[in-house]
Amino acid sequence: MxxxxxxxxxxxxxxxxxxxxxxxxxxxxxxxxxxxxxxxxxxxxxxxxxxxxxxxxxxxxxxxxxxxxxxxxxxxxxxxxxxxxxxxxxxxxxxxxxxxxGEDEKNVMENIGRDIANKCQGVPMAAQALGFMLRNKAVGEWKNVRDSDIWSGSSTTDDVMPSLKLSYYQMSPYLKLCFSYCSVFPKGFEVHRGHLIQQWISLGFIPPSPDKHITLEKVGENYVNELLGMSFVQYSTLTSLSTREDTKNSMLLRMHDLMHDLGRSVIGDELLLVDGEKEYSSSNGNYRYALVLNHEGQMAVCNDEPAKLRAIHFSECPEIQLSLLHKSLRILDLGKCPRGNLPASIGKLKQLRYLSAPDMLHKKVPKLVTSLSKLIHLNMSGSIKISTLPDSIGKLISLLHLDLSGCCKLHSLPESFGGLTNLAHLNLANCSLLETLPKSVGKLRSLLHLDLSGCRNLSSLPESLGDLMNLSHLNLSNCSLLNTLPESVETLRNLLHLELCGCTGLCSLSESFGELVNLSYLDMKNCYDLRSLPKSFGRLCELQYLNLSGCLKLNLKVDIETICCLTKLQYLNLSCCPSLMHIPESVNNLKNLHTLDLSRCNWIERFPKRLRGMTSLKFLLIQGCSPWLQQRVRESQFKNDMLTLPKFIVQRTASGICMSSNISLLHAVHAAELEIECLENVTSIEEAAAVNLADKSVLVKLVLAWTPAVGRVVEDEGLLRELHPPGNLKFLKVQGYMGTSFSGWMMNMASCLLHLVCIEMVDLPRCEHLPPFGQLKNLEQLTLKRLPIFRKLGTEFCGGSGAFKKLREFTLIDLETLEEWVTKASANGEFMFPNLHKLEICRCPRLRLKPCLPRATEWRIQASHEIIATKYAVGTSFSLTLSKLHVTECLLLSEEWALFEYLPALEILEISNYQKKKLPDSLVFLVSLRSLKIDISTNNSQEELCDWLVFLAAISDDRRLAVFPSPNLTALENLEISLNDESQRWCKKHDRWTLQNVKNKPTTFFERQVANIQKKVGQSLISYIHAIKQLAERLAVIGLGQTLRDEEIIRLILDHRLGSEDRTLVMSITSCTDDITLNYLYAHLRRVNGFSLSDTSQVSDTLNSPTSDNESYHGSD
Structure with a gap:
């Protein structure tokens, strides 16, 4: 010292x-x-x-x-x-x-470890197994493993690796039994962690602990953890580290094929495999476990040595005969069999401890089952006909686990249910008719887990629920009629996990809620009616997980301060909470918080400039938030390793003379969505490899984005190779990639990304050829956008026959150099996209479709003229599937529209921003057209506008639709023609009158009356004009109309198709000095008949004379 x-x-x-x-x-x-x-x-x-x-x-x-x-x-x-x-x-x-x-012998152990690692032949799983097994061993045991004779043993293609055998031999005897039993299940199996432990207990594989407080289940949990640490079993799906949300898959275990082979090699002749589709050989009498597949009827093995058989698993066996099975059977698993009934001999299996019989057709649990007094696990989930339980259910005093989930007709539980005093797990999820629980449920003093999720008719809970002193997990999710919790809930001092998500009727929590002082997990997502949190909420000092997402009425203006007192919080979800207006400075109290989800909180107006106290914060989710908040987050002074997900921006950091990037922070992230931007800032291949995207099995959406035209430290090809996504991926977007070729995993997506549904390829400046996306069997959406040197979409895009079987949407945007799309994938006429629903082609001006139109039901074509102008061979190119087409920004002349010639099945056509004087000539080929909508843009040309006004006027009466210039359109039911905003303003300025569409009806009372005035045969034009002027003046007197100018009356007349086909008539009407009016009038007279040349002089005089009271009026008011 x-x-x-x-x-x-x-x-x-x-x-x-x-x-x-x-x-x-x-x-x-x-x-x-x-x-x-x-x-x-x-x-x-x-x-x-x-x-x-x-x-x-x-x-x-x-x-x-x-x-x-x-x-x-x-x-x-x-x-x-x-x-x-x-x-x-x-x-x-x-x-x-x-x-x-300790550091003793560290160097010696390191050298030995290197020798062992070399013998593992580069297989990470083998190294992991040995490393975990040796972690607490002395140097001598490390040497024994290194020098073991097993490394030099014979090796064949059928042998399991020696390193794995060494790990197995180092296990305790009980752990060996537990591991080898896992191989009884078929390869690729998934088994619930708790169910596996129950089977180990049933077989006697779990020894009692010297400590009486440690249950067999707890010892089993330790065994599972040990096997997980050695990688002898694995989780089926990783739990998300970014959210810590529990999922059903987080409790499912599976076994790698190598480990399964090892298990089968050590279990040897104790396992009987019977496959009804294969030949069966006689038994040797040593079988202790059986796996029966696709079998129907009696098994021969049951006649040979039934006494030794302890566990039997059936799969896909429609009829099961158990009459000869010995009473010593401990496990009967019918979990993979079709719906049926339990055999009558079930009551004879007196030693049975584990019975899994889901999806049975019994109307109630058979009494024979309740006679199995040693039963510790009973699963009859999904038995949709069970409506009641027998009173004798209470006799199953050894029962630890009861699963009746999905028994949707079960409406009540008997009072005898309280006799299950050893019950630890009770699952009544989705018993949708269950209305209440018996008071005797309070006698289940051993109960640890109670699942009532999805019991939609459960309106209340008994006060006796508070007697469940050992209850640690309570799931009330989606109990929509439940509006309050019993006051006795305050006595559940051991409650750790409470789920209330989807309790839409829950409007408040009592003050006693704060007595749940050990609660660590609380999920109240989508409790729409919850108004406020109790004042005692701040006393939940052990709370680590809190989800309030979608609590639409929750008053977070006040409650946010209470939440910020929960200093042990690690995960906090406040997404979709409209009352969240600010994040207070007190949020810095949450020193242990690693995830804060504010997604879709568009109303946040205040946010701390600094989050100094939040040293553990790793993930800040702000997707769908206001631009202000996103900018504020970017400008705030956070820790360098804090992530805003799902968007992650790669940044370079300097440490001395070395450069690195922050992409390594993604190593610990297991989020469902990742958008990785600015990948050009990655400084080494090793950084990208360390992220290990391939192992992020919860990832379903991935965006990989480089900034175009920016320098790189690492070549894009090498970087993309290391960013291999996991097999569960459903959405992939690659943007800004500067490589000329794609990595191996992209070229072989069909084998490694089987679940991919959507792909977007954007801004690829050097891309001339694309990967063979056609072999992705689940691909539904594909987008190609801004590929500036991409010229041809050929058959190599398919990757072989049977391509794009499920593709529904295909989008091409801004492909200015794309010249050809080969629409058929093979010489036999197979379409490239056989089931395409929606096709969108935008700004692809050179694109031509060869040899024919693709098969689709809905198209959108924008500024892609060649597609519309191309002519095809008659009889081979008709599209019989296209029913809806939207064309916009097409500048072709009306006679150049060839596409319509090949669309005989088209029913709906919309043309936007149409700038020509008349409709396309090829409209006549659309014989199935039911609806036509045209948006006209005349570019303020008065001549073109007048021509369109004439046309609109000619077809403005539904009863005269026959004047439409395409008589072949006999199926047409709906016609809408509209002017763009500029044209409508012009009409309003010059005419004080706006035409709408074919369904247009006169908009004023006067115009409706004019529509009813009919010019009789032989009636002079003068008389007809006087009748209209007289009507106008009369209506003006009574306030229903106005005195019209002469030229306006001419328009009204001509709008009702009265006139003469002669320009002389127009020139003689001296009062019509307005050039626009003259052009308008002439255009009408060109199209309609009804007046002779002799009427010309009279028209001029009539228009300049006052209306006579003696003029006759023909028509009706």
Whole structure:
């Protein structure tokens, strides 16, 4: 002690806090700890204090066993200059920690470890298994493994790797039994973690613990964890580290094929495999386990040695005969069989402990089942006809696990249900007719897990629920009629996990809710009616997970402060909460928070400039938030390793003379969506490889984006190769990629990305050829956008026959150089996209379709003239599937529209921004057309506008639709023709009159009356004009109309198709001095008949004379 310049003693305690340890040392040496808000500042301060000095540090009572945490601790306390002498003494209560923290023989063990790693032949799974097994072993045992004779044993293609056998031989005898039993299931199996433990217990594989407080289930959990650590079993799907949300898949286990082979090799002749589709050989009498596949009828093995058979699993066996099975059978698994009934002999299996019989057709649980007194696991989930349980159910006093989920006709439970005093797990999920629970449920004092999710008719819970003193998990999700929780819930002091998501009727929580002081997980997502949180909510001091997403009526203006008092929170979801207007400064109290989800909170107006206290924050989700908030987050001073997901922007960082990027932060992320932008900032291939995207099995959406025309440190081809996504991916977007070719995984997507549904390829400046996307069997949407040198979409795009079987939407945008699309994938006439629904082609001016039109039901073509102008061979190019077409921004002349000639099945046509004087000539070929909508853009040309007004007027009466210039359109039911905004303004300015469409009816009372005035045969034009003028003046007197100018009356007349085809008539109407009016009138007279040349002079006089009261009026008011 006398030889050290500095000395510090730190009591670590079970709660390991790296920053606290550092600050404690600094306070003892320096005395001041102000300004040390994050781990980096603490580390810098320690280096400054200890540089060039000797120091003794005592870490007393260290409990932390995590290797990564211990490594960080040692690095923080010893990563100084060489002239510093640091000595660390650690005291601990566990041998595991002592083994990890000690340095004795470290160099020797490292060298031995390298030798063992070399013998693993580069297989990570083998190294993982041995490494986990040797983690707490002494050097001698490491040497024994390295020098084992098994490494030099014979090796054939059928042998399992020696390294895996070594790991197996090092297991305890009970763990060997548990592992080998896993191989009874077929390859690729998935089994629930809890169900597997129950089967181990049923077979006697789990020894009782000397500690009476440790249950068999707990010992089984330890066994599972040990097998997981050795990679002998794996989780089916990883739980998301970015959200920590539990999923059903997070409890499913599976076995790698190599491990399955190892299990089968050690279980040997104890396993009987019977496949009804294969020949069966006689038994040898040693079988203890049986797997029966596709079998119907009696098995021969049952006649040979039934006494030794302990477990039998049936799969796809429609008829099961159990009459000869011995009473010593412990496990009967019918989980993979079709719906049926339990055999009558089930009651004879007196030693049966585990019965899985889901999807049975019984109307109630058979009484024979309740006679199985040793049963510890009963699964009859999905038995949709079960409506009641027998009173004898209470006799199953050994029962630990009961699953009746999905028994949708079960409406009640008997009072005898309380007799199941040892029951630990009760699953009544989706028993949708269940209205209440019996009071006797409070007698289930051993109950740990209760699942009532989806019980939509459950309106209340008994007060006796509070008697379940050991209850740790309660799931009430989607109990939509439940509007309150019983007051007795406050006594559930051991409750750790509570799910209330989807309880849409829940409007409040009582003040007693705060008594759940051990609650660590609370999910109240989509509790739409929840108005406020109780004041006692802040007393939930152990809460780590809180989800309030979609609580639309929750008053977070006040409650946000209460939430910010929950200092142990690790995950907080406030997405889709409209009352969330601000994030207070007190959010810095959440020092342990790693994920904050504010997605789609568009109303946030205030956000802290700094989040200094939130040192653990890793993920900030702001998808769908206001641009202001997103900008504020970018400008705020956060930790460098904090992520805003799903968008992640790669940035370069400098450390001395070395450059690196922050992409390595994605290594610990297991999010469902990732949008990785600015990939040009990645500084090495190794950085990208370390992300290990392929192992992120929860990832379903991935965006890989480079910034175009920006320099790179790493070539795009090499970087893309390392960013191999996981097999579960459904959406992939590649943007800004500058490579000329694609990586192996992209060229072989059909084998590694089987679930891909949508692909977008955007801004690929050097792309001339695309991967063979056609072989992606589940691909439904494909978008190609801005590929400036891409010229041909050929058959290589398909990758072979049977391409694009499920593709529904195909989009081509801004492909200015694309000249050809080969629409048929093979010589036999198979279409490239056989089931295409929607095709969108935008700004592809050179594109031609060869040899024919593609098969689709809906098209949208924008500024792609060649497609519309191309002519095809008659009889081979008709599209009989296209029913809806939208064309926009087409500048072709009306006679150049050839596409319509090949669309005999087209029913709906919309033409937008049409700029020509008349409709396309080829409209006559659209014999099936039911609806035509045209949006006219005349570019303010008065001549073109007048021509269109004439046309509109000619067809403005539904009863005279026959004047439409395409008599072949006999199926036409709806016609809409509209002018663009500029044209409508012109009409309003010059005419005070706007034509609408074919369904247009006169908009004023006067115009409706004019429509009813009919010119009789032989009636003079003068008489007809006087009749209209007289009507106008009469209506003006009574306030229903106005006195019209002469030229307006002419328009009204001509709008009703009365006139003469002679320009002389127009020139003689001297009062019509307005050139626009003359052109308008002439255009009408060109199209209609009715007046002779002799009427010309009379028209002029009539228009200039006052209306006579004696003029006859023909028509009706």
């Amino acid at each position: 006398q030889n050290f310049d500095l000395r510090a003693w730190v009591y670590v305690s079970p709660h390991f806090d790296l920053k606290m340890i550092g600050k404690s040392i600094i306070s003892q040496i320096k005395g001041q700890v102000e300004g040390l808000h994050d781990l980096q500042s603490v580390s810098n301060s320690l280096e400054e204090i200890m540089c060039g000095r000797s120091c003794l540090i005592v870490l007393d009572d260290l409990w932390e066993s995590s290797c990564s945490q211990l490594t960080d601790l040692l690095q923080m306390l010893s990563n100084f200059k060489k002239e510093s002498m640091i000595r660390i003494i650690v005291t601990t209560r566990t041998e595991e920690v002592a083994g990890k923290i």
